[in-house]
Amino acid sequence: MLHAKIIDSSIEKIEISKAEYFLKSEKFGAVIYFIGVVRDNNENKKVNGITYDAKDTMVIKSFEEIYNETEQKLGIKNKAVFIEHVKGHLKLSEKSILIGVACKHRDEAYRLSRFIIEEIKKRSPIWKKEHYENEDSEWLKGISLTT
Amino acid sequence: MKISVELFGAAREFSKTKYLEFNFSKSCKVIDIKKKLYEHVDNKFNGNLNYKEIIKSSAFCSDKDQLIKENQILNKNQIIGIIPPIGGG
Numbered sequence: 001m002l003h004a005k006i007i008d009s010s011i012e013k014i015e016i017s018k019a020e021y022f023l024k025s026e027k028f029g030a031v032i033y034f035i036g037v038v039r040d041n042n043e044n045k046k047v048n049g050i051t052y053d054a055k056d057t058m059v060i061k062s063f064e065e066i067y068n069e070t071e072q073k074l075g076i077k078n079k080a081v082f083i084e085h086v087k088g089h090l091k092l093s094e095k096s097i098l099i100g101v102a103c104k105h106r107d108e109a110y111r112l113s114r115f116i117i118e119e120i121k122k123r124s125p126i127w128k129k130e131h132y133e134n135e136d137s138e139w140l141k142g143i144s145l146t147t
Numbered sequence: 148m149k150i151s152v153e154l155f156g157a158a159r160e161f162s163k164t165k166y167l168e169f170n171f172s173k174s175c176k177v178i179d180i181k182k183k184l185y186e187h188v189d190n191k192f193n194g195n196l197n198y199k200e201i202i203k204s205s206a207f208c209s210d211k212d213q214l215i216k217e218n219q220i221l222n223k224n225q226i227i228g229i230i231p232p233i234g235g236g
Contacts, residue, residue: 036236053156055228058212085235097236126235127156139157142234145206
């Protein structure tokens with residue numbers, strides 16, 4: 001069971017309560033939330049916000065592929081996964097990503113959560129533009145998808 | 148034949164619009180589109196080396212969200228996406 005969505009920050013916010021509602025089940029004894037938030041510094045530069053860009057349809061497709069791979073790669077059959085990632089501008093401490101996972105036991109849940117965020121970093125077409133105190137801004141260097 | 152390149156991430160700096168459009172007299176390969184992008188940077192941004200590095204390190208995707216290789220042949224009007232190095236989360 002997967003929920004995957006891009007959140008336009010100009011319209012709505014990531015809300016943990018939605019993940020709690022989606023993941024709630026008597027089948028699962030372990031629920032973990034990973035939340036990414038905007039921090040105030042990067043490489044000795046004072047950051048005051050980040051603009052996220054995304055190729056929405058391709059991002060959702062990547063979330064679905066990552067979810068579908070978890071049974072074979074991690075051996076986790078019974079699970080619920082909630083993934084939302086922001087697109088648009090965020091201020092400091094605002095949430096950029098929420099990955100909620102629910103499994104039968106905690107070991108599965110920890111492994112699943114870690115696997116999903118690491119794969120998103122490597123595969124999902126999302127970009128960050130940092131905004132600095134001196135009013136400069138910069139697209140962050142990332143991982144090339146060239147083959 | 149018209150190829151529209153949808154801009155994402157750092158490649159959005161290449162234009163104030165969401166797309167760059169290139170015309171070809173017949174079919175072309177993705178690598179030909181990269182050449183057009185390099186020419187665009189030469190003409191509009193005085194050969195900005197950072198922008199050229201973005202093109203060099205970018206992947207491209209089809210309108211069906213599949214990554215496409217540099218030797219992929221395009222033979223009809225279509226939109227492709229330029230995918231600079233990624234880094235969400």
